[in-house]
Amino acid sequence: MPHLVILYTAxxxxxxxxxxxxxxALCRALADTMLATRDEGGKPVFPPGxxxxxxxxxxxxxxxxxxxAGRAAGGSGDYGFVYLNLRMGRGRSKETISxxxxxxxxSAKSHFDSQLKQQHFGLTLQVDEGPEVFDAKTSTLHPLFNxx
Amino acid sequence: MPHLVILYTAxxxxxxxxxxxxxxALCRALADTMLATRDEGGKPVFPPGxxxxxxxxxxxxxxxxxxxAGRAAGGSGDYGFVYLNLRMGRGRSKETISxxxxxxxxSAKSHFDSQLKQQHFGLTLQVDEGPEVFDAKTSTLHPLFNxx
Amino acid sequence: MPHLVILYTAxxxxxxxxxxxxxxALCRALADTMLATRDEGGKPVFPPGxxxxxxxxxxxxxxxxxxxAGRAAGGSGDYGFVYLNLRMGRGRSKETISxxxxxxxxSAKSHFDSQLKQQHFGLTLQVDEGPEVFDAKTSTLHPLFNxx
Numbered sequence: 001m002p003h004l005v006i007l008y009t010a011x012x013x014x015x016x017x018x019x020x021x022x023x024x025a026l027c028r029a030l031a032d033t034m035l036a037t038r039d040e041g042g043k044p045v046f047p048p049g050x051x052x053x054x055x056x057x058x059x060x061x062x063x064x065x066x067x068x069a070g071r072a073a074g075g076s077g078d079y080g081f082v083y084l085n086l087r088m089g090r091g092r093s094k095e096t097i098s099x100x101x102x103x104x105x106x107s108a109k110s111h112f113d114s115q116l117k118q119q120h121f122g123l124t125l126q127v128d129e130g131p132e133v134f135d136a137k138t139s140t141l142h143p144l145f146n147x148x
Numbered sequence: 149m150p151h152l153v154i155l156y157t158a159x160x161x162x163x164x165x166x167x168x169x170x171x172x173a174l175c176r177a178l179a180d181t182m183l184a185t186r187d188e189g190g191k192p193v194f195p196p197g198x199x200x201x202x203x204x205x206x207x208x209x210x211x212x213x214x215x216x217a218g219r220a221a222g223g224s225g226d227y228g229f230v231y232l233n234l235r236m237g238r239g240r241s242k243e244t245i246s247x248x249x250x251x252x253x254x255s256a257k258s259h260f261d262s263q264l265k266q267q268h269f270g271l272t273l274q275v276d277e278g279p280e281v282f283d284a285k286t287s288t289l290h291p292l293f294n295x296x
Numbered sequence: 297m298p299h300l301v302i303l304y305t306a307x308x309x310x311x312x313x314x315x316x317x318x319x320x321a322l323c324r325a326l327a328d329t330m331l332a333t334r335d336e337g338g339k340p341v342f343p344p345g346x347x348x349x350x351x352x353x354x355x356x357x358x359x360x361x362x363x364x365a366g367r368a369a370g371g372s373g374d375y376g377f378v379y380l381n382l383r384m385g386r387g388r389s390k391e392t393i394s395x396x397x398x399x400x401x402x403s404a405k406s407h408f409d410s411q412l413k414q415q416h417f418g419l420t421l422q423v424d425e426g427p428e429v430f431d432a433k434t435s436t437l438h439p440l441f442n443x444x
Contacts, residue, residue, distance in 0.1 A: 061323055122348075134249035137271060
């Protein structure tokens, strides 16, 4: 049940020529990163049938001072922000968490290379171990990957 | 302040004939399940004025391997996923949490019966006890249910 | 990395004359409240480059009993709900958390004064200290505010 939820400023959904980016491609890239992540023993860190990346542009938002400092620094004042939150089950080692977190961070930074260079832009990734007190699932996806 | 937030693949918003479903009806069914849930003493587990179910289709998403395994298994490769997260206050008994969780799970599984049979589809429900360090509310809804 | 995520019933996005409100203005007001919040020593509680407020109307929702009690009480039965969730890093004092929480609550209540008077309406604010096990960021926003 590892999932990654992305909350972001809607200006990133603009055409690429206007500073936007392909967020569906980002979702795919991050899912692929999750699928490729192996632990010290070479086993997948995340079960393939449980990998999901969901991205949500904010319908309304306010970022920092609204643009004043950015314009004073010669920018457009049109800030961009992306928040990535991975929630996964308990029990993975510190090393595995750090390795997976860094792999996702690098994947995201690579995707937003242009924004980081051309816009006042922030990207934050946080990984949580779910504090759930009840957890249940049903899936016809998992069995696709449990065949021998 | 119990609330249930549903994150899901937008393909579920398609017309029913194309594999979609009525997500507003799901919200209502789950809210009704919450309203009907009683503890061992017969008291409502969730205050009626605080029951909310909010559902959000992802604007962009990536699920599992993107469809490869599903197509290889004879499916469309168009995976569906629903994540249901109930957040509630601390203090309910293990039995009550388990009972409420199972009631919501059954309600959701029943709603997605067709998807579970006809699509490669995953459904996960998690219940969290809120870890809030500050909690405040104001409401003209609660008083509707506190009259005698 | 303090951020405030707002989940709300989409009826609040209607024109003001029909009971709606300006949710972008709410985001700005809450961001300004965060920017203005100082701790006991007069220092900003939240780093300006990390302040973000993201608001999301629910695509589908169910609130309480769906309107029955509201109509019985002479209202329209069209309930409104706003959930505000601030997530911030660990380490702030209880006093600071309480002060910041109350400032945000007052800002939100002020914004929804009309809804609280004219609609059956609920507003809940919760502040979480993030339980993250991995935290990383990159930003060209923070440096705008770290100049001397």
